[in-house]
Amino acid sequence: MNTRETPAPLKAGCQTFTWEMLGDAWKGTADDLLSAIAAGGYTGIEITDTMIGNYAGKPDAFAKALSRNNLTLVAYACGSDSGFTEEADLAADLRMAEQAVSFAASFPGALVSFGSATIMSDGPRSQKFELAARFYNGAAERGARAGVQVAVHPSSHHNTLLFTRADYDQMFALLDPAQVGWVPDTGHILRGGQDILDTLTTYRDRIRYLHLKDVDAAGKWQMLGAGTCDTRAVIDAVRAAPHFNGWLVLEEESDEAGRDPAAAVAKNRETLRRFGV
Template sequence: MKNAELKIGCQTFTWEMLGERWRGGPDDLVRAIADGGYSGIEITDTMIGRYAAAPDAFARTLREAGLTLVSFAFGSGSGFTVREKIDVDVDAARRWIDFAANFSGALVSMGSATIVSDGPLADKFAIAAECYNRAAEIGKAAGVSVAVHPSSHHNTLLFTREDYDSLFALLDPQVGWVPDTGHILRGGQTMFDTLAAFRDRIRYVHLKDVDANGAWAMLGEGACDVQAVIAAVCGAPAFTGWVVVEEESDRAGSDPAAAVRANRETLHRFGF
């Protein structure tokens, strides 16, 4: 895939990090991401706001801003690992799949399986796999690809390469994967071995950076080989062409719009 065919999006979690300090809404996110030079947006259930029940209105807002919906991302208080909550989690997946179906090519990204209760880890992997597999089946019927986004945050079930192996062995082939460069590095994984091992599942990539100690860094200022990662994912058979930048560093916490704009400029310098 040539650089010109790559599409660069931005994830709204950068603003979500602010918690109660964030006083804006989805229109502010759309405006900041468009002004930052991006062509796509990945928004979360936490940040969709008034558009949650109005996909047509959100489509108009994106169209006016010149943005494409890359993916709709959501998580669960159950961490997708509580058996009694499987039906609730699958119903949530159905809701957001129905939302994403209004946007041509948009995916649904399900958050990382997370440990929120006691019990054997093997059971938690099995429960998470059931959630992801059932959601992907619903997505297939709706024409929406469903992908898993592992993280390295507190109590994640998907931190090391061994964790990835344990979950992915239980997933149907139709369940996609959103590799996140920052989380892969923080998990102590070998980036390109992991990307190669599950390349058939790659749908798009979350691009962010960490320093040698695993602390979040601005893109291009840490350990992530940005150009090599993009070259690697571009060879994946189901790669959609989207590279979604997500920023979690302290600079993003103080001024998200400036941070994501700076990251877009970094990618321009890298030739993307």
Template sequence: MSIKDLKVGCQTFTWEMLGKNWNGGPDDLLEAIAEGGYTGIEITDRMIGRYADRPDDFAASLKKHGLKLVSFAIGSKSGFTLRQEIGNDLKATQRWIDFAAGFSGALVSIGSATVVSEGPREAKFEIAAEFYNRAGELGKVSGVDIAVHPSSHHNTLLFDRADYDRIFSLIDKTLVGWVPDTGHILRGHEDILDTLRTYQDRIRYLHLKDVDADGKWAMLGKGVCDTLAVIDIVAAAPRFNGWLVLEEESDTAAADPAAAVKTNRETMRRYGA
């Protein structure tokens, strides 16, 4: 798959990170993302707003804005590392699987496991993997692909290469895919290209963003990410669905999310996508 054949979507966390400073709703996101030149969206459980129980209405709004749902991204206060919360987490996951099932090709992306309680760190991997695998089984029944999205945020269980190796040794790759995130990988370890090659067969789509040499978020193309080298590896992945999802967390985006994501879309055009 050549770079010109790739599809470019936008992740809504750029607005979610504003917290109480964001007073808009999901239609505001769709309008900004469409105006930014994107053709797809990955929306989170925190940003779906009034459409949470109205997938048909959300589908109509997506169509109005010329957008496709790439993925529905979810998290949990449990961090997916509390065994006593697995049942509740699976119930919530099924809810969003049912939502995503109405959108052709849409995945459910499950956030990074986080350490939210005391106890042996190794045991947290086993709990997280049990949850991810069981979520994958739910997705298989419903015809919705499930993928894990590791991050580098506070308390993450999935930060450095050793963490990636451990969780992937426990996750059934026939049930659970991977959404690599260039920024989060670079903040945790420098061997990003080797990591992508090693687990290439798990890749479903890509989160693309940048960081500087100190690991601080940077606008796309302004940091240390070798974007074209990353895309070459991802585009050759056997189960890659063709979507590059841009996500921006820099101070520039915090000042003006819509302008920042539009700039990133223009950057991708210069790369050829």
């Protein structure tokens, strides 16, 4: 992959987990998500395999829906009940990865983002890291054959294997730096007690795009700009990354978003405009 001489233009995308976290309380469709995200002022979307709905396996139909809403697919985000750490599920997870890559290949520039390795059963942590790395590297090999970039998205949620800086260091040492990208998430990095700018700088060559959100000092989710994240410094840091594609993807998990996801993501879009995006 070639590096750029000048930073990519910044673009605002929205992640659909803001609605997904409502669980059964959310009764809408993928079309409702597209409409809300477009109305909120975004030009890109990262949609999860859980929220893709009737468009699963139908890239042509989804492309038309995106076009109707003037949206670009930033990434297709996928997880697994295995947490990518169960050897018995590795073959099935890689088949899922191949299907995800095939879907994303219909959208120029779109990535496939795989969720955080998660501990789902007893066993040595070192073995969990090795199994997750086998999955991420294998998925990236499939992506490379299809011309689709693959990235890992660490999280701070329950039983995640990728929480502290030591966890990141251990996992990244096992991943092919030329093929497996990274989607840093400001909220999850801060919840893990990390020095966010040091982590971003250390692994800058792996950054593909950014998940931008906020937390307070106790790690509770806050609306963008209402917590401890130094948003300007983070944006400047990722813009300097050689493979950063310009997408700032806002993903809101605060109580305010739980009450009204569409209003919350629209409010975050206005906050982002204060940073010139």
